[in-house]
Amino acid sequence: QEFRFGSCRAKGVDLQELWEAFWAVKDAVQAQDNITSARLLRREVLQDVSDAESCHLIQALLKFYLNTVFKHYYKRTVEFRTLKSFSTLANNFIAIKSQLRPSQENEMFPVTERARGRFLLFQRAFRRLDREAAVTKAFGEVDILLTWMERFYRL
């Protein structure tokens, strides 16, 4: 079983393990997000992503989640069960990201630009919100990310 984001491969990750880690905290985390009229990972970010774009996009999203979302959310994670689920998600995101090798050839420029455009849509939506609310909303949208990643998962 592995992820296949275009030419990128990521092994050693059990998607079921990620889902179960998120489901353990989903309702509690999403209940903290009172802004039901805004969504960061909107359709325009994730819909109709080509295989070639997918590796660039997932790398940017995972990097953002690791560097920004998880890092800030950790400070507020005191509840023991959340901390464990959190650690499972963060460490599996690292396991995936460390295996991604998006191609850097020149002819890929239009693809990388499209992927970058999608990521910027997400990042701008994130920055439009207050930092605490944005971090909470982004963590609550991990299921949207996992639902999208599932399409690239092969048993």
Place this chain on the structure above:
Amino acid sequence: HLAQDTSDLLQHVKFQSSNFENILTWDGGPESTPDTVYSVEYKTYGEREWLAKEGCQRIPRRSCNLTVETGNITEFYYARVTAVSSGGRSATKMTDRFSSLQHTTIKPPDVTCIPKVRSIQMIVHPTPIPVHAGDGHQLTLEDVFHDLFYRLELHINHTYQMHLEGKQREYEFFGLTPDTEFLGTITIFIPTWSKESAPYVCRVKTLPDRTWT
């Protein structure tokens, strides 16, 4: 959620979903009376507007079918219920964020078990669901979940089992004793989503062997 505690009028507002049939259910609180009426609204996560569900406005019953309104399986939804008691008090409660892909449970498959002399054939029928593709055609569970597979078990005199498993629809257990009863169970598995249906059970007897009579 409302700061004021209104759980005495309205409780447990949630979606119950099975094979993508999405039903909103709730309970009245200790203060609710038979003439309390309920109104349902729903919206897509990320949208601003709440939409009233036609057919579930000022109703006395405590459930409402939102299958059509929550039919886009890649979307996430909220629903909320407003209860109004005869004394004019009201309460509103919202569901958790709902995704039918994550929440729906899987019903047992529909199977035809066909006994023969030394084998039993099993044909699994596709499971239509109330979800439609862009071009309008109705989808099946197999269309939605690409890692869906069936596991078939034939229990042999309580001591061991024969197992078959796969994505195809037709299976046959061979090498069986004629004129003998077997218990078959067929289960749907969707590993990535940690979903497993209850088993379809068929009790079937192989035909007598009349070759030498």
Place this chain on the structure above:
Amino acid sequence: GAVAILPAPQNLSVHSTNMKHLLIWSPVIIPGETVYYSVEYQGEYESLYTSHVWIPSSWCSLMEEPECDVTDDITATVPYNLRVRATLGSQSSAWSTLTQPFNRNSTILTPPGMELTKDGFHLVIELEDLGPQFEFLVAYWKREAGAKEHVKTVSSGGIPLHLVTMEPGAAYCVKAQTFVKAIGRHSAFSQAECVEVQGEVLPL
């Protein structure tokens, strides 16, 4: 007098077999006293991004045995730091940290236990139950010159399963190996075992 400082546990190591990870260490001996131990872990994420964060192990807070099953804590295929400290009354030792981080892809995979039985012409196999992370690859063949090897994937152990309907008078041989999806590794094959339709199980 000066309060003796409780020594930290020493000689930490992880013994990992078939995805069961056991952290062990040398016990801290204080004559006439019971010393308790607590274990914490840190995945690669915590050590890179929030190095001050250590997470208490699921099962090992203030326990007496000098060992801890950290299987439920290791939930990604990345390096994990593990540490232990001793506690006696109100006094706690310094933390002792595993010298080398542990990664679950280094677990030792043993060939699976396997039991063959017959019911008439049915050859029945029961494989060792190693938990949900394991699948099994079962190879079987008729013991004759040029025989073709058949392969079957079995998704769980602990259930007696029909493997093949045998031909009268023939002998069949079977071997099995495990496969762990989460780390993408196989065990070695087990020793082959053979069964004759009318005879007993024969070693190779």
